[in-house]
Amino acid sequence: MSQGCWLVSRPSADLTTFRRNFVRQVIGPMAVLALSIVAATAGGLHWATRTSDSVALQRQTRLARLALSGSADQIAYEQQGIATWGQLIQQLARRQPDTPWLDREVGGWLSTMFHHDMTFILSPDGKPIFAFVEGRPAPPSSYRMIANDLAPFVAVVGGRRALAGKVDYGLAPRRQSTVLTQASTVYASDATLVAQRPAAASVMRISTGAADGSKSLPLLVSVRFFDARYLKELSAWNMLKGLRFSQDPAARPGEAGVEFWDEMNERIGFFFWKPELPGSRIGRLLGPFAAMLILVMFTAMGALVRSLWHSGRQLTGAVLDLQASEAQAQHLAFHDVLTGLPNRALFYDRLEQALARARRGERCAVLVLDLDRFKQVNDTLGHAAGDVLIREFAVRLSDTVRAMDTVARIGGDEFCILACDIADDVDITVLCDRILSVVDQPFALLGSQVFVGVTIGVAIAPDAGTDRGELVRKADIALYKAKHDGRGRFQLFAPFMDETVKLRGQIEDELRHALSDGQGLSVHYQPEVDAQSGKVIGLEALVRWNHPVRGPLAPGEFIPIAEESGLIVPLGEWVLAQACRMAVRLPDLFVAVNVSAVQLRTGNFVERVVGIVTAAGCRPGLIELEITESVLLDEESAAAATLHRLRDLGFRVALDDFGTGYSSLSYLRQFKVDKIKIDRSFINNLGSDAEAAAIVTSVVTLGHAMGLTVTAEGVENREQMDRLSDAGCNELQGYFFTRALPEDAVVAFIAKQTNFRNVA
Numbered sequence: 001m002s003q004g005c006w007l008v009s010r011p012s013a014d015l016t017t018f019r020r021n022f023v024r025q026v027i028g029p030m031a032v033l034a035l036s037i038v039a040a041t042a043g044g045l046h047w048a049t050r051t052s053d054s055v056a057l058q059r060q061t062r063l064a065r066l067a068l069s070g071s072a073d074q075i076a077y078e079q080q081g082i083a084t085w086g087q088l089i090q091q092l093a094r095r096q097p098d099t100p101w102l103d104r105e106v107g108g109w110l111s112t113m114f115h116h117d118m119t120f121i122l123s124p125d126g127k128p129i130f131a132f133v134e135g136r137p138a139p140p141s142s143y144r145m146i147a148n149d150l151a152p153f154v155a156v157v158g159g160r161r162a163l164a165g166k167v168d169y170g171l172a173p174r175r176q177s178t179v180l181t182q183a184s185t186v187y188a189s190d191a192t193l194v195a196q197r198p199a200a201a202s203v204m205r206i207s208t209g210a211a212d213g214s215k216s217l218p219l220l221v222s223v224r225f226f227d228a229r230y231l232k233e234l235s236a237w238n239m240l241k242g243l244r245f246s247q248d249p250a251a252r253p254g255e256a257g258v259e260f261w262d263e264m265n266e267r268i269g270f271f272f273w274k275p276e277l278p279g280s281r282i283g284r285l286l287g288p289f290a291a292m293l294i295l296v297m298f299t300a301m302g303a304l305v306r307s308l309w310h311s312g313r314q315l316t317g318a319v320l321d322l323q324a325s326e327a328q329a330q331h332l333a334f335h336d337v338l339t340g341l342p343n344r345a346l347f348y349d350r351l352e353q354a355l356a357r358a359r360r361g362e363r364c365a366v367l368v369l370d371l372d373r374f375k376q377v378n379d380t381l382g383h384a385a386g387d388v389l390i391r392e393f394a395v396r397l398s399d400t401v402r403a404m405d406t407v408a409r410i411g412g413d414e415f416c417i418l419a420c421d422i423a424d425d426v427d428i429t430v431l432c433d434r435i436l437s438v439v440d441q442p443f444a445l446l447g448s449q450v451f452v453g454v455t456i457g458v459a460i461a462p463d464a465g466t467d468r469g470e471l472v473r474k475a476d477i478a479l480y481k482a483k484h485d486g487r488g489r490f491q492l493f494a495p496f497m498d499e500t501v502k503l504r505g506q507i508e509d510e511l512r513h514a515l516s517d518g519q520g521l522s523v524h525y526q527p528e529v530d531a532q533s534g535k536v537i538g539l540e541a542l543v544r545w546n547h548p549v550r551g552p553l554a555p556g557e558f559i560p561i562a563e564e565s566g567l568i569v570p571l572g573e574w575v576l577a578q579a580c581r582m583a584v585r586l587p588d589l590f591v592a593v594n595v596s597a598v599q600l601r602t603g604n605f606v607e608r609v610v611g612i613v614t615a616a617g618c619r620p621g622l623i624e625l626e627i628t629e630s631v632l633l634d635e636e637s638a639a640a641a642t643l644h645r646l647r648d649l650g651f652r653v654a655l656d657d658f659g660t661g662y663s664s665l666s667y668l669r670q671f672k673v674d675k676i677k678i679d680r681s682f683i684n685n686l687g688s689d690a691e692a693a694a695i696v697t698s699v700v701t702l703g704h705a706m707g708l709t710v711t712a713e714g715v716e717n718r719e720q721m722d723r724l725s726d727a728g729c730n731e732l733q734g735y736f737f738t739r740a741l742p743e744d745a746v747v748a749f750i751a752k753q754t755n756f757r758n759v760a
Contacts, residue, residue, distance in 0.1 A: 093603030107132025680714025
């Protein structure tokens with residue numbers, strides 16, 4: 001008899017016993033097991049949701065603090081492209097800046113591109129001279145409503161002690177230096193209350209960062225309020241839902257909050273948001289499954305397993321999302337925002353690891369790269385094109401190096417490469433050649449094709465040392481040497497370069513002392529002769545330095561150092577003052593003075609020249625200012641305006657070394673010079689080179705057609721003088737007449753009034 005039949009046929013007592021035993025032995029244990037599983041699952045789920053919610057809330061709190069505190073660094077980063085813009089500095093140097101230009105290029109740009117609510121420009125004495133508020137021009141007096149709120153910023157940047165980049169308030173601990181801004185940029189930025197409204201504010205010096213030590217500079221002030229639009233952006237950037245600000249510490253239902261203070265320990269207020277709680281979301285999803293487990297205990301075991309598996313997968317997804325968010329924050333801390341490349345911090349960390357291996361014998365190299373003509377791209381095509389150029393350049397570099405190497409953007413147009421495990425110098429030479437080759441290809445920027453170059457300095461470890469700072473310094477020295485030799489090339493560091501840099505530093509210091517006490521410096525004068533009459537009609541002032549220890553130094557040994565250090569400005573003014581004194585002494589002659597590009601970049605160059613000439617009692621018409629073609633190329637817009645002003649005041653302008661660079665008819669028409677001086681390289685070959693004679697004839701014809709005086713330099717014999725005179729040159733200059741002479745000697749020479757036409 002089967003068991004099934006037995007169950008059916010047994011009496012009711014046996015059936016009751018069976019049911020009792022079944023309940024006790026099967027259903028009971030199953031129920032206990034099921035309840036235990038449900039209890040364990042419920043308890044585990046509760047713990048998991050609470051833990052996940054807690055971790056997520058902590059992460060979002062950190063993100064909120066980071067986003068709010070970083071907003072001050074962000075607004076400073078957005079400012080620096082304007083504050084270091086050469087065209088803005090030129091505008092502010094003018095007596096009457098072009099207000100519509102400022103509205104469009106400064107206020108309009110910061111408002112449209114970065115949504116700055118307020119933009120002001122303060123004069124060096126702190127007075128507002130420009131205002132752009134709520135997307136439209138405003139009277140400068142509107143700055144008064146926020147002047148008290150930003151007074152600490154203005155005081156620090158305008159005159160109190162300041163550090164490169166961040167500013168030490170002296171009132172509270174200083175934040176870590178930002179990686180967004182250039183090391184030479186001086187500014188104060190913080191999240192604070194402006195007009196009783198929370199805002200990110202920054203005050204930055206308007207300066208190219210030249211090391212002149214001056215603090216009397218205009219200031220750029222930017223304010224962006226933490227209004228609904230800005231908080232909405234922060235919400236989107238940092239995944240903080242419903243971010244809002246309040247002075248009331250009470251949170252609304254379902255909100256999390258953080259109290260926010262500025263760097264001077266003044267409370268700004270409270271920021272609230274609706275936190276994302278993945279644990280609670282998971283709990284809500286699993287609730288119906290738990291109810292099903294209670295109702296269908298035995299038959300739902302499989303569904304329970306599948307549900308738990310599905311829930312486990314969701315929980316894992318939530319944890320992975322959390323890890324991805326943290327990884328993203330970690331990435332942003334060590335990578336450049338514009339290019340995605342490692343930044344300075346990550347580059348230095350990897351360099352330290354490579355140098356540790358270098359101490360055990362493995363060779364590595366640091367390459368410092370600087371884009372050539374990047375400033376021209378920014379000035380002509382705008383900052384947007386400059387950003388595109390930087391990104392495209394980063395892509396080309398990354399595609400050129402090996403996977404084990406590191407390409408980093410250090411700031412602006414400066415990049416570094418860490419090349420690891422190199423066999424010898426040939427590997428570096430090949431790498432540098434590849435980089436130069438890929439950069440030589442044109443860049444497509446906003447519909448235009450642009451050609452730029454790159455200059456590279458290289459230092460190899462352990463040959464150049466295994467100290468991080470020393471290795472980078474030597475790579476910079478090699479970069480400087482490459483630039484000095486003509487740019488668009490690479491240079492490996494060699495020990496003599498360090499000595500050269502030290503020697504240049506010594507000469508710079510000694511030249512500074514010579515300028516302060518006037519010892520050793522003098523001006524010699526080389527006559528310029530009328531080609532027809534043979535009489536002296538002018539002098540060219542040439543600086544000489546008789547060093548007390550090194551003896552007479554050629555101008556080529558100290559003039560380039562003066563230009564790079566900025567000493568060319570006081571040196572040029574000293575020479576001009578001596579030339580004016582000579583012009584007063586010999587009023588029938590003009591005196592020519594050389595002017596460098598560095599002097600032309602000086603904001604008040606015209607005023608300083610006029611002041612020196614006036615103080616000497618000299619007429620502007622007796623002074624001739626000589627510039628080179630490179631000045632016109634490098635400073636085209638600034639040079640044109642400056643030279644026009646000087647000519648309007650009566651000064652004469654001569655274009656020196658004509659024919660050796662890029663001069664063209666358009667340049668002569670644009671800059672309205674009075675004279676062109678044919679370079680001596682053409683004169684040297686006169687008589688032996690038909691091409692040189694043709695060039696001289698063409699230049700003379702061109703100059704006369706435009707009403708210009710034509711001077712030939714480097715005349716060394718009678719044959720050259722006769723040929724140049726026959727070609728139509730107006731003036732001649734060279735050793736055939738005399739070398740440059742000291743003041744008294746040249747006066748005596750002129751007193752003789754030798755007619756060189758009669759010299760055999």
